Amino acid sequence: MLFENLNIIEPILKALKTEGYTSPTPIQEGAIPAILKGNDLEGCAQTGTGKTAAFAIPILQLLYSKQKALKGPRNIKALILAPTRELAIQIGESFTSYGKYTGLKNTVIFGGVSQRAQTNALRAGVDILIATPGRLLDLMHQKYISLEHIELAVLDEADRMLDMGLGHDVKKIIAKLPSSRQTMLFSATMPKEISKLIESILIKPVKIEVTPVSSTIDTIKQAVYFVEKRNKKSLLLHLLKDKSIESVLVFSKTKHGANKITGDLVKAGIEAEAIHGNKSQNARQRALTNFKEKKIRVLVATDIAARGIDIEKLSLVINFDLPDVPETYVHRIGRTGRARAEGIAISFCDREERDCLRSIEKTISKSISVIKEHPYLV
Known part of the structure; x- marks a missing residue:
């Protein structure tokens, strides 16, 4: 057609x-x-x-x-x-x-x-x-x-x-x-x-x-890393050592968390900006434009960005925090794999988030692959 x-x-x-x-x-x-x-x-x-x-x-x-x-x-x-x-x-x-x-x-x-x-x-x-x-x-x-x-x-x-x-x-x-x-x-x-x-x-x-309610797109490869909460920052920096990862959208549960993640990345020499409800509209739009134009490598967002933001050829979404509502996971990872393109969605899961992970897997009717080859495995 x-x-x-x-x-x-x-x-x-x-x-x-x-x-x-x-x-x-x-x-x-x-x-x-x-x-x-x-x-x-x-x-x-x-x-x-x-x-x-x-x-x-x-x-x-x-x-x-x-x-x-x-x-x-x-x-x-x-x-x-x-x-x-x-x-x-x-x-x-x-x-x-x-x-x-x-x-x-x-x-x-x-x-x-x-x-x-x-x-x-x-x-x-x-x-x-x-x-x-x-x-x-x-x-x-x-x-x-x-x-x-x-x-x-x-x-x-x-x-x-x-x-x-x-x-x-x-x-x-x-x-x-x-x-x-x-x-x-x-x-x-x-x-x-x-x-x-x-x-x-x-x-x-x-x-x-056209798709079952609360299902995820087949072209998105999903994986989860089990990690202690205190080690999430280190795991994120570890993954970003891979220079082939050009642009990453990272989701935080809170505005404070988004700011902290952004600060940690900038301190480590990684270009990053945050986008959330406490930012002015101009600041939010500027951060989004910088991300789309590859002026920054990482955009850290709360769920205000989970829907409707179309970022061309975004290859990787990272859930730094798992969302409490399973459907939110679907919307978050839908930022990648758009228009039939392939994408990757990675989630960090600490001990307190295991129930959230189970709810997500139940909602999407599939098990998410666990990555064990990393230095911060629980």
Whole structure:
């Protein structure tokens, strides 16, 4: 299957070729035709399966086909809600890449920064708005944004939004949307709360589930190192002696832990930066950009970065701390092995984390290989 087989228009095909995309992933193969036909859509797919393109491509095509008939100022016709700033920015970059030859305009709004640049972009006219719920409601309240012309709406990472306590804000926003809209909801997991949300906002949706809930991608090689908590830093430095490891995303359970790991790495002469909720938006984006551009070798993150961050050709994820919630493990390691590429996920497990490891293995329905050849084996 090629993108040409999905009846995608030439301006978007041209952009996809520029990006090096030729074959759609399963979620794209299922979602793009359904959305182009005007269906509401319920998509369940784990991170790293190409969900953004699955809704961005058909939205661009649907709006492109109508824009020539529209006159006057641009009104917001498509709204994409995302749980975090980082994911919103990533979605915006995807719309810009896929829509570069369509003439359609998108902008991204999120909190934590001055609203001036965002409101200036809105005044200039926007076709597609990507937003986090809090800043969207704020700018709606200030009368900078009207949702009355919305034709297409997307809730991305819906389960994450509910986990973050954004459910009330999401419902407020949905209540302001036209009833005649086309709606798409994407989620990595389908708990009862999401099922209720789907029933309340989607009309006869096409359901697409391309991977089992809470499963991990087969192209990711997973391994665990049993190590005492006090030796985790030494083990990390030991692994990073391998110069062939060019870029590593390290996950810490806490913000303080992320800062400490980063400090230890820098002291050892390894370029590293941290990204977590206490960092300003500018600092977070700068660290992420430095990592993507290979200016730093290691990015240390809390779970704020576990979803939606698309780092091209990231070969290694290290769980310095195992997460308490097994599904979080799936999202973390999904930063590697994206778009069918191979990846490696390594986890450090101390004595207190053995129960977490067992819960993870039960959730993903597989045993994780134990690496015994290291100097800090328990």
